[in-house]
Amino acid sequence: MTTPNRMQKVALVTGGNKGIGIAIVRGLAREGFTVLxxxxxxxxGRAAAATVDGDVRPVVLDVTNQDQIDGLVADVADEFGRLDVLVNNAGVNTLTFRPLEDLPKPSEETVDDFKNVYEVNxxxxxxMIAAFLPLLTNAAAPRIVNVTSKRGSIGEAGAWVGQPSMVYSSSKTAVNAITVHYAxxxxxxxxKINGAAPGHVATDFNDFRGTRTPxxxxxxxxxxxxxxxxxxTGAVFEDDTQLAW
Structure with missing residues (x-):
């Protein structure tokens, strides 16, 4: 890594190499952040970072690997001494482990489906929050953003379109609850810690069937x-609208 500018804010985006993640990286880089x-x-990671203007630095990170997380905490602490923003964007759904046409009904979901999706989501x-809290609390105005989904909202269930995945949706319900408890x-x-619901975005996550851009x-x-x-703090938003989760 290059010599840091300790006045420049530092953000970490998990799952930052594609889809909504790389779009978040671009947005934060435009705001002047050093983005991990x-x-x-x-x-x-290197290929994705090369597509973004600004101070963007790829880091190897699997959110299911505690050793990688701990190693990254040590690296960030050594170079920057703090973390200003953590964006928990990395996520999977049942379709990560099954073909798109095999989206299961709730009665067809398995315990393994839950384990696979909850392990990441x-x-x-x-x-990530537990590991980076000490560095976040070193920042003057730390922010945590948990990327969630309207499908994780019980209060917005009437607005759901199509057949949601019980496993994926309930994982985001859990993320919403986690967000509120930390807040x-x-x-x-x-x-401040909040949930960001991006809407139905066209990415490889849904075989590009979404209606919004990353x-x-x-x-x-x-x-x-x-x-x-x-x-x-402690809220979930889609655009400027606070969701009833």
Missing amino acids: LGARSAEV VFGVVR REFADTTL EEGAAVAVRLATLPADGP
Whole structure:
């Protein structure tokens, strides 16, 4: 890594090499952040970082690998001494492990489906927050953004379109609850933690069947990552609309 500018804010985006993740990286780079682009492969990370203007640095990161997470914490601590923004974007769905046409009905979901999806979408978020909290609390105005989904909202269930995956949707319900609990704990501090629901974005996650661009979906995460001191915490937003989760 190059010599750091310790005045420049530092953001880490998990799953930052494609789709909504790389769009979030671009948005934060435009805001002047040094952005650590998390990818499971060094080669993939370097290729993705090369497509973004700004101070973007690929880092090898699998959110299911505690050793990798701990190693990255040590590297960030050594170089920057803090982390200003953590965006938990990495995620999988049942279709990551099955063909698109095999989207199971709730009665067809298996315990293994839950284990595979929750390992990344839920436990990965907890691992990242727990590991990086000391560095986040070293920042003047730390922000955590958990990328979630309207399909994780019980209150918005009437707005769902098509057949949702019970496993994926419930994993995001868990992320919403996690977001609120952390926000309550840190309510009297400068740390703000919110959920960003990007909407139905066209990515390889859904075989590009979405109706929004990655940039449109990423905008809410970038906004929540750059909230002012009087901004909200413990909420879930799609664009500027707070969802009833």
